[in-house]
Amino acid sequence: MKLRCPNVNCTSAQIPSPKLEHFAKNGSYFRRTDSKWVERFACSYCRKSFSYSTFNPTYRQKKRRISEPLRLLLNSGVSQRRAAKILKVNEKTVVRRFRFLAQQARLQHEMWLTAQYQDQRLNFVQFDDLETAEHTKCKPLSVTLAIEPSTRKILHFQVSRMPAKGLLSRIALKKYGPRMDERPKAWDKFMEALKPIVHPQVIFASDENPHYPKYIKKHHPLSSHHRTKGGRGSVSGQGELKKLRFDPLFSLNHTCAMLRANLNRLFRRTWCMSKTIQGLIDHLSLYVIYHNLVLTPPHTAAITAKGGS
Helix, strand or coil, X not given: CCCCCCCCXXXXXXXXXXXXXXXXXXXXXXXXXXXXXXXXXXXXXXXXXXXXXXXXXXXXXXXXXXXXXXXHHHCCCCCHXXXXXXXXXXXXXXXXXXXXXXXXXXXHHHHHHHHHHCCCCEEEEEEEEEEEEECEEEEEEEEEEEEECCCCEEEEEEEEXXXXXXXXXHHHHHHHCCCXXXXXXXXXXXXXXXXXXXXXXXXXXXXXCCCHHHHHHHHXXXXXXXXXXXXXXXXCHHHCCECCCXXXXXXXXXXXXXXXXXXXXXXXXCCCCECCXXXXXXXXXXXXXXXXXXXXXXXXXXXXXXXXX
16 A cells, blocks of 8 residues: 555645655554554654554544454354354444445455456346345345356346235235336446446346346347246255256256355345345345456356357
8 A cells, every 4th residue: 555644734645646755654552442553654744643543444443353254254144143252242333333344345346346347348147136125025125146157256246126916915015005116217327337348249148027128228239138937946945046957047947046055135935125226226235256366266257268168
C-alpha cells in the first residue's frame, strides 16, 4: 500500500506522487486486537501521524481475530447464533462483522470479475432460479443465478420477491395479503449485469421457463438460448440434482446444491430462515467469493475459451 497523508488539506495531497521522504517514521504501537506491532509515520508537511492501518477497511475494528473464523463458519452451514457461541462473542458482534464481511466480499467479487473476464468474455453461461423464503414459506423469494459451466464459477445473482404458489397461495393471501412479483425487474437487472462479462453471441442455457427468452432477447439480441426440460429431483444434492442419465444443466444444479449444503438459511429442512432480503443477499455475497476462490477449480483462460464449443 502506498503511503499518503490522511489529511485532505495537507500540502502533500497536491503532489502527484509523494515520495517516501515526505514521511518520517514515528515509532510503532502494539495492536491488541490481533497481537501485531504496527509502524507509525508522520507527515513532514502537516505533522499528522498515521500508519498503514489508517487506510485499511478494518481501521479501528475490534476483535479482528474473529473475521476469518466467522467467514469459514458462515460458509460451512453454521448459523449466526451458533457462530457467536463457537467464537464466544456477542450475537450483535457477529451481525455487524457479517455485514462488514459481506460488503468486502461484494467489492472483491467485482474486482475478480473484471480481472477474469474483461479481456476474454464468456461464450457459454447457464442460469436458473433457486427458490427460498423470508421469515415464512408463505413469503417466497427467487434467487436468479448465473454460472460458468466449465469451472462452476458463480458470475452473478439477483434476489427478488415472488407470490406464493401451490397449496400455500391461499394461506399466504389470507395471512399476508397480495404479494408483488418482483422477478421481472430482477431478470432485467440480471441480464443487464451480465453484459460486461459475456460475448455478444453468448450461448445461454436454462430450463423451460417461458419468461426467460423475452429478457435474453431484450439485453442480448445476438445470443442463442438453449432450453432444457427439467427433471425430478434426486434424493442426493438437496433435491437440486436431477434424476437424469445425462443432465445438460448439471453444473448449475450442482452449484445450487452446494448453496443449499453450505448456507444454513438455504437448507431444505431447517428452522433458520432469512428474516430480511438484505440478510440473504449478504450471505450469498459472502459465499460467492468463497465458492469461486476456494471451493471450485482455479480459473484458467483455456477453460473459458472452450466455453462456447
